[in-house]
Amino acid sequence: MTKNHLTRCAALVAATVLLSTPLVAASAATPKLKWGACPDSAGAPRGVYCAKLLVPLDYSKPTGRQITLTLSANGSLSSPHFMLVNPGGPGASGIGTEKLVSAALPQAVADQYSVFSFDPRGVGASTPVDCGDLTKLSPHPALPYKPANAKQEQQRVALAKKVADQCGAKAKWLLPYITTENAARDMDRIRIALGKQKIDYLGYSFGTKLGATYATMFPQHAGRFILDSVVDPLVSTYQSGFEQNVALEKRTQQMFAWVAANDKTYHLGKTGQAVAKAWEGIRARLAAKPVSGKVGKPELDDMLASSMYTEDSWPTLLEAVTQYLKGDPEGLLSAADQLALGVDPAQLAYNCNDKGWPPTWSRWHRDTVRSDRQAPHYAWLNTWYSAPCAFWPVGPAKAGRIGSSKVPPILLLQGRYDGPTPLAGAQRMQLVLPGSRLLVDAGGNHASYLFTDNPCTDVPAAKYWLTGKLPANGTCPASRPAG
Template sequence: MSTRTVRIVVLVLVAALVLSGVGLAVAGLTGGDGSGSSSGGAGRSVPAPTTTPAPGAQDPPRPALRKYYEQEIAWAACGDNECARLTVPLDYAEPAGETIQIAVLRVPAGDPDRRIGSLVVNPGGPGAPGTTYAAQAGLAFREPLRERYDVVGFDPRGTGFSTAVDCVSDEQLDVFLAADPAPDDREEADALEQAQRAFNAGCAAESGALADHVTTVEAAQDMDVLRSALGESTLTYLGASYGTKLGATYAELHPDRVGRFVLDGAVDPTLTAREQTLGQARGFETAIRAYAEDCVDSGDCPLGDSVEAGLQRLTDFIDEVDAEPLPTGGERELAVGNAITGIIAPLYNRDYWFLLTRALTAAFEGDGSQLMQLSDLYSSRGPEGYQDNSSEAILAINCLDDPSAVDPDDIPGQVAAFEEASPTFGEVFAWGQAGCLGVRAEATVETPEIDAAGAPPILVIGTTRDPATPYAWAEALAGELESGVLITRVGDGHTGYNVGNACVDEAVEDYLVDGTVPEDGLRC
């Protein structure tokens, strides 16, 4: 899911997996460098990909790209899985020029004799590493998918173990993420603007030409090279959050190569930056109110005895931390930026609301360590530093896709509209519109309008109280795609597959395993 709010870094299911206590070191990867009708409908069937490959499966869009499309993946042992690197051009307009590396990880199908093919997955962000997502297949995907598919994750260009962007040092990133995301006065506003401009200038200075080539369009082009290298005639894909934008972009660029596609927690690519940010403000207000109500109803809630009193207590607490950071028992104090991130992180999944209750209970007693842990997990920060570049890549990618930014002098006049959408977080979201100030990278490709005309049915999942990708976005994307099929999960949290809703799970698995298209408008 793309967001313009600097500190609300959406890591989707990866964040939830980390919060569950499951860590991962991906061995072997080091840092650095079918067709069908165009309308969906219940009972329709989408054929499985041909993996032998079929005639023309490796034909590139242009002859100059043939060497990339015909490369063979050299898999090597990677812990319990298999890892490899894919070579792609830095600039698809100059395929004979500089190349970059894309990290790929495969979890082989549990039932090789009944293997369908490869299921390529992306967890969102942008910036979240897909290799980690695939390696966590035992948690992220249910047995019907794991048994029949090789689960294949890749780190999109500029991220993770692929050739990665760099913007600032770990020490600078600590300061950047800890800073007040909603300035209290002119001095703080000037400091925020300077920090934002320095961060974005750093991406260009530290990453060189790569900073100009991490668009969603180019990542989608890489996916087609990956499809060919995997030997698949069509791409079978499950993308979450921002991964839905990536998948929809692929479908627009290569509708004839779309196989069984699932887009979960959908992004509406037609929204302006302001519309997107306002939508998320409303979404997170819905989530924090749902959390507060659940906390109050459960009894012994640190927020108090009512939702309104609880949200006021939370707002007062944020102001208190802004004035005086809390000790954490370590060298770093819990500053206001960390506190807000730590509060937001567990809202992605109802199962982790108890972690927020524990963290707030401790924080109200003067101990910021648990909120800091949640903030660090959300930002992929370990004891020795950041474990990936997701907190940098999200801005590098988003601001290359759309470099628009609101002048800081104009933001105070917009705060009221954002606070109407979210009394709790509105000011933070309003100031998030300054996230692309000072961007120096320039995209060399255009972002297309998306309808994926000619693609077979594409499943789009929306959750009614999703904080990060509001349900209206799924409705919109399903309508924008010529072959969109909408599935609605009624509930809380981000994304709909494998979060305890059997109706959604069965619809997704029947489609990906058997090719059976569910009824458009299915409500679960």
């Protein structure tokens, strides 16, 4: 990224509105949390406890309708420090994340921290966005992502509109309030309920946007923050999808090169180009004859996209594909269940409330056709995943600018070839959060801090948790699988 490009980003920052301050002061009365068993539906692992916290649906009406947040905790609640964790999404459940993080922290850090998480508003065991049963709207095998003609495209458009209409019919009362800023306000209510002056925070993926938003809105309560796999703060969610397409395509070519390097195992070609050609043959074969009538070309595309989050999933996908080629489809059916993409109402609610979604389909079509030239595996897939935002029944919500207040310096971690959150996003986040530090590892795994082995990032991160001292900016080798 050139200096001139960063200068243009800085100009964009100056032209953006300020991120709004809290609408109301938090109540002076500190709510008491009652910790107990988590809801059965949360699927919490053993040793995790939950508590309920009421927060305003609309923070401009703090005594009006309340909604529920479900908080989760692992182990002792009396450590000297506490860490709040968000796993991303948006729309991912946090319950159970605190146990994974607590178990993975270096012992010296774990001894100092109680780790908490929560289901954000709209998600899971908190008051959820309920769009009803959406599974009937997307039968399998699905229509191809890249439409072969105008009729197929309009069928997909109609499906996206049905999703938006159904969410509007079921959850319109809640949808306007599912915003990143409201989730940040909820975080401050959590801080108060836990009786803490400051939050120490670990956020992955969308959790980086949430953490940076909180630090901007409540800088006096922002403690030690680590943000891993950083969302771009300077572009709309619509635009970031097209940047993501290119990064995912590059990551896919890296996977094909890896497959070629392991040709003795997978027998798909000895060069990346050969593997790419073989992959297209597999897609064509599944298009002609879906496995068990439900796993066709779009389902394989889903699996490929899901595998771009971590290279640990590459062997699972490739083993399933090679077994399918040998006449055994069971692994492919299983992988389809594990790696399937589906409609996530909470994720749509957060994303569709953002500004920047074109109101006319012709713009979506034109931009996707252009993106398809650079990212043929992802352009149409990503567009259809977000297409309900073209017809969303509410919004967009007012939103401000991350970094509009004096934010305490924080630590940013990023993979150079991360597909879901490209490197440029982390660089731009550092630009808008002066004094923050960025460590870039040479790999491409998404949200890998604590779940892969990389002393180059792990050691300075541990020091930061313990002392508050940030490392210098730097580059690191690629992470290795943990253990």
